[in-house]
Amino acid sequence: MSDRGRNLPAVAEAAREMFHQETLDALFDDARARSLFATTFVVVDLETTGGAPDGGGITEIGAVKIRGGEELGEFATLVNPGERIPPYITVLTGITEAMVLPAPRIDSVLPAFLEFARDAVLVAHNAPYDTGFLKAACAAHGYPWPKPLVLDTAALARRVLTRDEVPNNKLATLARWLGGNARQPCHRALDDARATVDVLHALIGRLSGHRVHTLGDALEFVKAVSPTQRRKKHLAENLPNTPGVYVFRDGKDRPLYVGTSSAIATRVRSYFTASEKRARINTEMLAAAERVEAIECAHSLEAEVRELRLIAAHKPPYNRRSKFPERVVWLKLTAEAYPRLSVVRTLTGDGGSYLGPFASRRHAELAAAGVHEALPLRQCTLRLSTRRTTVACALAELGRCPAPCEHRISPEEYTASAAEPFREATTGNPSEVVRRLLDRMRSLSEGRRYEDAAAVRGRLVAFLKASVRMQRLASLTALSQVVAARPGAAGGWELAVIRHGRLAAAGASPPRVHPRPALDALLATAETVRPGPGPVPCASPEETERVLAWLERPETRLVEVDGGWASPVDGAGRWRELLATAEAAMGGITHLGL
Structure with missing residues (x-):
C-alpha cells in the first residue's frame, strides 16, 4: 500500500x-446571537472534598435548567468520591462518608449530567472551580468534554454591581442583597444552584441598562470589553468567513490596519472581545475605524501576499511589521579593478555581487565585518585607479589589507584572493569564509579573549544567516515559472502560479472537478513578471519567503517547473546546524531580523 x-x-x-x-x-x-430570554441555562453547583480538580473528588452535583425565567427541571445526586471526606468539609457541607458510601461513582453520574446539560449554557458561581472539576472527571473517565459556553455569575456581578450595593460578590452576600423571597445557599449543591438561579435572574435584569441583550453580549460584557469595542462591534457584521484580507478604514476611507485570516468574520469579531489585548488597537484604532473591508482570497497564500502588498502600499499607522520593504539593504561587492564592500539599497546590473537582503545598515555592517575578518578585501571607500597610486592606510601597515592603493597586488591577484572567494561564499560554497572565522574564534578563545571571540561569532552568524537566506531566495527567483497545487481544506485544490519568486496568480478548483481547467485559466491571466538583477527583484523578500514556505509544505504538489529548482550542493545550507548552534550559544540573534 x-x-x-x-x-x-x-x-x-x-x-x-x-x-x-x-x-x-x-x-x-x-447561541451567541440568541436573546438571554430565549437561552437555555443549566445552573450547576458542586460539593467536593476540597483541593484542586486533579486532587479532589466530587461529593454532590446539583443543577437547575431554566429558560425565559421558568425552571424546566432539576438534577441532584450525591457522588461517592472514592476517598475520605476531610472533617472540615463535613462541618461545612453536612455531607458525611456514610451519606456518600451508597451513592454512585462519578463515572456513572457523568453521562446523565452531560445529557441533562446538553445544548445548554452552563452557569455557575465562580465557574472555573466547578467546570474544572467536571473537566477533570471527564478526562479521567474517558468522556469528551462538550466545551459548552459558560457564564460566571460571580464575574457578572463584579461588572454589574458596585461596592456601594454589595461589599463582596460571594453567593451568600448576593442572595442577601436580593432579599425578599430569594433562596439562600447552604453549601448543599442543589440549594446553592437554586440560589444561583435567583442571582442570575436579578443580574440579567440589570444588563439591559448596559445594552446587553444577547448571550454573546453577556459573555463579552463579563470579560470587561471596552465601551469602544461594544460601540463599534457592528463593524464585524456581514463579513464573509472565508480566507482573505481585512482592512480597517477610517471616516476618510484611509487604511488604519491590514490583517489576514483563514476566516475573516471570526478574526474581525475577535477585535471586539476581551481577547484583544493591544492597547493601541483596542482604543485608538477601533475608535477611528468606521468600516471594515473584506477582500476574499482563494487560499491562505494569496491572503498573506495581498496583506504584505497592501501594508507596503498604504503603510497603515497601526501595522508594525512589513511596512517598509524598501528599507532593506544589501552588501555589494563593487564592480571595479579592486572591488570593495558597500552597503546599498538598490540592486543594479552593473556587474556587482550582492549579499542580503538585510533589515538595516547595522545588520549589513555586522556581516561585512565578518567578511573583512576572513578575506583581504580593502576597507577604504576610495575608487582606486590601476594607473595612479595613493598612500596606504594603517590597515596595510598592520597586514590586514594587501594595499592595492599602492599596487602591491595586481588586480588579478586581488580578485583571486579576495573578490572571488566572496562571490563563491555568497552564491555557492561559503566554507572558506566560515572556516577562517572559526579559526579566528578558536585562536581568540585559546588566548582567553572570550569577548573578542564572541564578537567574531556574531559576525559569522550574521554572514552565514544572510548567505543561507539569499541562496534559498535565489533558487526560487531564478525560475521563470512554478505551478503548484495543495489540497483544499474543504476539498478541491488550492492553485498558485509563481514567477521569479512573485505570486503571479492564485485560484482554487472546486471539489470533485479536475483542476486542469481552473489551472489553465490562471496561467492565461497570470501577471507577467520580468527577471531582475538580484535574488528578489520581483517581489519583497518577505513575499518570496511566504511563497517558499507554502511550496515547502509536505502536502504541496509541484505541477510544472520551468527549469531546475535546486540549491548548491555545497552551499550555505550545509552550515545550518553550525548556524543553529552558534545562535543558541549567543542566546539567538533573531532580534537582528536577518
Missing part, C-alpha cells in the same frame, strides 16, 4: 474533526 493509502484513515479522522469543529462554531455563533 502506498503512503497516501496509509494516511487515508488519518485524513478522514482530521476531516471529521474539522467538520465537528465547524459545526460547533456554527452552533456557538447561533
Whole structure:
C-alpha cells in the first residue's frame, strides 16, 4: 500500500474533526446571537472534598435548567468520591462518608449530567472551580468534554454591581442583597444552584441598562470589553468567513490596519472581545475605524501576499511589521579593478555581487565585518585607479589589507584572493569564509579573549544567516515559472502560479472537478513578471519567503517547473546546524531580523 493509502484513515479522522469543529462554531455563533430570554441555562453547583480538580473528588452535583425565567427541571445526586471526606468539609457541607458510601461513582453520574446539560449554557458561581472539576472527571473517565459556553455569575456581578450595593460578590452576600423571597445557599449543591438561579435572574435584569441583550453580549460584557469595542462591534457584521484580507478604514476611507485570516468574520469579531489585548488597537484604532473591508482570497497564500502588498502600499499607522520593504539593504561587492564592500539599497546590473537582503545598515555592517575578518578585501571607500597610486592606510601597515592603493597586488591577484572567494561564499560554497572565522574564534578563545571571540561569532552568524537566506531566495527567483497545487481544506485544490519568486496568480478548483481547467485559466491571466538583477527583484523578500514556505509544505504538489529548482550542493545550507548552534550559544540573534 502506498503512503497516501496509509494516511487515508488519518485524513478522514482530521476531516471529521474539522467538520465537528465547524459545526460547533456554527452552533456557538447561533447561541451567541440568541436573546438571554430565549437561552437555555443549566445552573450547576458542586460539593467536593476540597483541593484542586486533579486532587479532589466530587461529593454532590446539583443543577437547575431554566429558560425565559421558568425552571424546566432539576438534577441532584450525591457522588461517592472514592476517598475520605476531610472533617472540615463535613462541618461545612453536612455531607458525611456514610451519606456518600451508597451513592454512585462519578463515572456513572457523568453521562446523565452531560445529557441533562446538553445544548445548554452552563452557569455557575465562580465557574472555573466547578467546570474544572467536571473537566477533570471527564478526562479521567474517558468522556469528551462538550466545551459548552459558560457564564460566571460571580464575574457578572463584579461588572454589574458596585461596592456601594454589595461589599463582596460571594453567593451568600448576593442572595442577601436580593432579599425578599430569594433562596439562600447552604453549601448543599442543589440549594446553592437554586440560589444561583435567583442571582442570575436579578443580574440579567440589570444588563439591559448596559445594552446587553444577547448571550454573546453577556459573555463579552463579563470579560470587561471596552465601551469602544461594544460601540463599534457592528463593524464585524456581514463579513464573509472565508480566507482573505481585512482592512480597517477610517471616516476618510484611509487604511488604519491590514490583517489576514483563514476566516475573516471570526478574526474581525475577535477585535471586539476581551481577547484583544493591544492597547493601541483596542482604543485608538477601533475608535477611528468606521468600516471594515473584506477582500476574499482563494487560499491562505494569496491572503498573506495581498496583506504584505497592501501594508507596503498604504503603510497603515497601526501595522508594525512589513511596512517598509524598501528599507532593506544589501552588501555589494563593487564592480571595479579592486572591488570593495558597500552597503546599498538598490540592486543594479552593473556587474556587482550582492549579499542580503538585510533589515538595516547595522545588520549589513555586522556581516561585512565578518567578511573583512576572513578575506583581504580593502576597507577604504576610495575608487582606486590601476594607473595612479595613493598612500596606504594603517590597515596595510598592520597586514590586514594587501594595499592595492599602492599596487602591491595586481588586480588579478586581488580578485583571486579576495573578490572571488566572496562571490563563491555568497552564491555557492561559503566554507572558506566560515572556516577562517572559526579559526579566528578558536585562536581568540585559546588566548582567553572570550569577548573578542564572541564578537567574531556574531559576525559569522550574521554572514552565514544572510548567505543561507539569499541562496534559498535565489533558487526560487531564478525560475521563470512554478505551478503548484495543495489540497483544499474543504476539498478541491488550492492553485498558485509563481514567477521569479512573485505570486503571479492564485485560484482554487472546486471539489470533485479536475483542476486542469481552473489551472489553465490562471496561467492565461497570470501577471507577467520580468527577471531582475538580484535574488528578489520581483517581489519583497518577505513575499518570496511566504511563497517558499507554502511550496515547502509536505502536502504541496509541484505541477510544472520551468527549469531546475535546486540549491548548491555545497552551499550555505550545509552550515545550518553550525548556524543553529552558534545562535543558541549567543542566546539567538533573531532580534537582528536577518
